[in-house]
Amino acid sequence: MAEQSAPQQHGGPGPGSSGPRPQGGGGRPGGPAKRGKRSFVRKKKVCRFCVDKADFIDYKKAEILGAFIQERGKILPRRMTGTCARHQRWLTVAIKRAQNIALLPFAAEL
Amino acid sequence: MEERQYDLIFICRPDTPEADVDKIIATIEHAAAEKGDKIEKTEKWGRKRMAYPVHRLREGFYVFMDLRSSHGEVVKELERRLKVSDVVIKYLTVRVDEELKRQAKLKRHRERRAARRPRKTAPAAPSPAGGEQAAATLS
Numbered sequence: 001m002a003e004q005s006a007p008q009q010h011g012g013p014g015p016g017s018s019g020p021r022p023q024g025g026g027g028r029p030g031g032p033a034k035r036g037k038r039s040f041v042r043k044k045k046v047c048r049f050c051v052d053k054a055d056f057i058d059y060k061k062a063e064i065l066g067a068f069i070q071e072r073g074k075i076l077p078r079r080m081t082g083t084c085a086r087h088q089r090w091l092t093v094a095i096k097r098a099q100n101i102a103l104l105p106f107a108a109e110l
Numbered sequence: 111m112e113e114r115q116y117d118l119i120f121i122c123r124p125d126t127p128e129a130d131v132d133k134i135i136a137t138i139e140h141a142a143a144e145k146g147d148k149i150e151k152t153e154k155w156g157r158k159r160m161a162y163p164v165h166r167l168r169e170g171f172y173v174f175m176d177l178r179s180s181h182g183e184v185v186k187e188l189e190r191r192l193k194v195s196d197v198v199i200k201y202l203t204v205r206v207d208e209e210l211k212r213q214a215k216l217k218r219h220r221e222r223r224a225a226r227r228p229r230k231t232a233p234a235a236p237s238p239a240g241g242e243q244a245a246a247t248l249s
Contacts, residue, residue: 053220056213059204060117060174062161101119101202102160102170109162 045082049091057090059097062104069095073107115150115210116177116185120192120201121170124157130197131171138188142177145184150176164199177203 049057059065068076068083068091075095078088098104118138122131131154139149155172164170179185185203192201 055216055220056209060119097202097204099161102121102162102164102200105161107162 047084049087059094115207118175124169147179
């Protein structure tokens, strides 16, 4: 019964709004930036390690890992760097190892 | 037990004479050999600036070692030796064989995939070399 009623609910407003929808849908402000005024073209970030086809992140290469920490020494989140989940996992371990042997700072010294 | 691989890094005081560093390396190698394990390679990274001060020192003499061991006690023993040594200010032992194994596995996968791609009808390329040959003949 529930399955039957659900399509009816959807079908009900469907035919009524089918007339104005083509125009209304195009001018929708919040839609994907096709021809809107506010089109922020955000460049898709790609995982640097995937590009290099890295199977392993070496904790000894501090100069590579250094790019993934903040000035203060925090590990940058994935959303900032675009690293994929798997590589971020490896990266975190590598950074923490590097910190332990003083290749990377735990925190910026002031 | 299968053989394990460890990275052993230690940092000496920057003012240590090179001879003393060599002496420590020799001691470590000797201690490992005593337990029946071996140091595969030793790298002296030399004086490097540390990311934070350790014992109020800004620099340190880094030494890296690659240790193969089939039992864990040797790590304990080597770390104990490094701890009692006055010139060693910091040390780290990391077991790396599992990561290297994973790396090899992923690499193998990738090679197999790359080998398979050129000829789509073949079920699976027997070896990456065969796949490369096929690609060469196609092009």
